[in-house]
Amino acid sequence: MQTILKNIEKEGLVVFDGDCQVTVQQIVQARSRLRTVVHRTPLQHSNTFSAMTGTDLYMKLENLQKTGAFKLRGAYNKLALLSEAERKNGVITASAGNHAQGVACAAAAFGIASTVFMPETAPLSKKAATENYGSRVVLTGCNYDEAFAAAQNAAVESGAVFVHAFDDPDIIAGQGTIGLDIMDELPDAEAIVVPIGGGGLISGIALAAKTINPNIQIIGVQPEQSNAAALSWRSKQLEQIAAPMSIADGLNVKRPGEITFPLIDRLVDDVVTVPEHAIMHAMRLYLERAKLLVEGAGAISLAALIDGCGYLKGKRTVVLVSGGNVDLTKIGMLTERSV
Structure with missing residues (x-):
């Protein structure tokens, strides 16, 4: 793999061009920037979940990442790529919680003023954590998309840089470093199962992993109640849903991105959906069987394997555990409703 990556950097190889605005070179360069910043999170085999799913299952534990999720x-x-002038103007973003903490943490590291617009339904734990990193939090709207609109307006009025949660080449490249990590440690992986909200995570991982092994299967997962990317993938055009609402709050997005969708369309092999009870059941399994606190968006990949995805039986499969920022006040509800 190192030879492949060195050739990519040296030759400027563009593996997927056309309407895709992100290259694997950007992912390789992002990995260099992040080397001393993020944790190299474990890629851990699970005998228990392998037996449950009929796969040879590995967990990529980004719930153990700094800020509790991959978003950093x-x-x-x-933020590392912003100019000095842009940094002086500050940054504004919108997030259901994990991207908020990632931006807040990164902004603090660079000494950049940051404001985060979060939906009123965002978990209190994520709001508090974002404020603890030094960001100003504005609660507005019933969902991510309403907070997003408010944040964009504020950025225009203030001159601050708007940091998109997923539809940005630099964001996608940063998330794609997870794909390089996985292929480093498990080069014979046959499938990676990844949650989808707006598509930044799966776009980056798919680009990185398929550059190294074009035959690897990339499977996306969404909640049945927040399934815009699944609808878009099937129709081959951007689709929008009216009111995404799932316990996997990080995936409650009305439509995938203009930049992410062409990557998903070209590189993702399947997009499946799972019901709410399956997500809650997977969260409970992580807690009981693996002693891991995993949020809904992080548990949905395991939920998909338990709920279906029969074509992955017997395959060496990685599930992306994308985050662990659970509102602890809802743990009681989880144990009651997931049985």
Whole structure:
């Protein structure tokens, strides 16, 4: 793999061009920027979940990442590439919680003023954590998309840089470093199962992994109640849903991105959906069987394997555990409703 990556950097190889605005070179460069910033999170085999799913299952534990989720990767990479003038104007973003913490943490590292617009439904734990990193938090709207619109307006009025949660080449490149990590440690992986909200995570991982092994299967997962990317993938055009609402709050997005969708369309082999009870059941399994606190968006990949995805039986499969920022006040509800 190292030979492949060195050739990519040296020759400027563009593996997927056309309407895709992200290259694997950007992911390799992001990895260099992040090397001393993010944790190299474990890629851990699970005998228990292998037996449950009929796969040879490995967990990529980004719930153990700094800020409790993968989002720091993209946020830090984006802010590292801002000019001095842009940094002086500050940054504004919108997030259901994990991207907020990633931006807040990265902004603090660079000494950049940051404001985060979060939906009123965002978990209190994510709001508090974002404020603890030094960001100003504005609660507005019933979902991510309403907070997003408010944040964009504020950025225009203030002159601050708007940091998109997923539809940005630098954000996608940062998230794609997870794909390089996985292929480093498990080069014979046959499938990676990844949650999809707006598509930044799966776009980056798919680009990195398929550059190294074009035959690897990339499977996306969404909640049945927040399935815009699944609808878009099937129709081959951007689709929008009216009111995404799932316990996997990080995936509650009305539509995938203009930049992410062409990557998903070209590189992702399947997009499946799972019901709410399956997500809650997977969260409970992580807690009981693996002693891991995993949020809904992080548990959905395991939920998909338990709920279906029969074509992955017997395959060496990685599930992306994208985050662990659970609102602890809802743990009681989880144990009651997931049985």
